[in-house]
Amino acid sequence: MERHREITDLAALLDGELKDSNVEALYAQLNDDDGLREEFELQREVKTALSQLPEEPAPDFMTTRVLGEIATRRNRKTGLGWRTVAAALGGFSFCLVVVFGVMFINNGGMNPGQQPTTLASEREFAHQPVGTLDGEFRSGHIPMIPVSADASAQDFMKFAIDQHDYSTRLNSTDSLNRDLAGVILLLENGETIYISPEDIE
């Protein structure tokens, strides 16, 4: 048995951790070796000294504190779960808005299927027919304005002037809007025509 092993075995002997097969050999060494015995005494003194330290009881509230903290963190974890779901829903909603926004922008600011608004002045409707309103006023709420298939821009302007005080929907798809910025006619085929206040006047 080498010296290093011998002296560290003293700790194990003191702690009752030395293998039985080594105990007697070490006792024999202790009897014959004053230095080893002195080392053993020092080890024993320290262990004795430490054993004098009183064990201070943990605070009475420790268990309550621990269980309370566990409950709090469990609730927090549950809360985090809901927040995660809420955040996911929020994110999904945001994505939807972005997707539809992109579609809207790509569509020239129109609803799907709606055609871009045309400036009345661009249609040169002083000379060209812009379409038919035949059948677009069947609701009966709005006085029928006879517009032929070759209705001119003037016909639309007259229609706009006559109707600007009404907010009644023409039918499920068409409507008339007028505000200070002008009038937008929404035709059944989805085409829109913008008539500025100057045009109306």
Next chain:
Amino acid sequence: MGPDPVPGTMEMTLRGAVLTQSSRSAEDAADFSEETLVLRSADGDELAYGKLVNRYHTRLYNFVRSMVRNTELAEDITQESFVKAFFSLKKLQNPSSFKSWLFRIANNNTLDYLRKKKLQLVDVDEQVRESYVDDRVNPADGVEQDARVSHIHNALSKLKADQRAILVVCDLQGLSYQEIAEALNIPFGTVQSRIFYARRKLREHLDTSIIFGGEA
């Protein structure tokens, strides 16, 4: 075991065992086996875990307190160790090693805390040593036992953290070498030599006239 050539050897071993037993609550121990409590706790049974906390809170608290030498800090670290242990119980593969596993968490928590705070153990000790002396020992009272306790704590605080930890779990908490190896995450073969050299180092800082009243 062979003849005892040095008086007191057996007595010391037995004393260590008695210390270990006395720190347990007989009331708690009678209710369920530890493994049952650990398994129930792992399933989220807080009542079962409460019994485990009752069983170990004093030991863990004393271990941490011996390391940080500050009552409030020791309470916080002990609490955090128990809480962490609860939420990690499913990772504990062997319920019978709960005790050493718990000490391991507490030891890591203690060291982590000190590292995070970037405090040197010595600095902490210097602060708490004064508060400890102020709180616990009034030299004017001449209370011999308190002076002895204070002296041992002061000597302990001069050791490195790993030396202090191993002496506390061995000589104060009564863990076996196997449990110490698990608790401090060191090889079993290292435990024996580390304890030996830690005791030798502590002995350098102990004044036997204070410890043994001039008997030694």
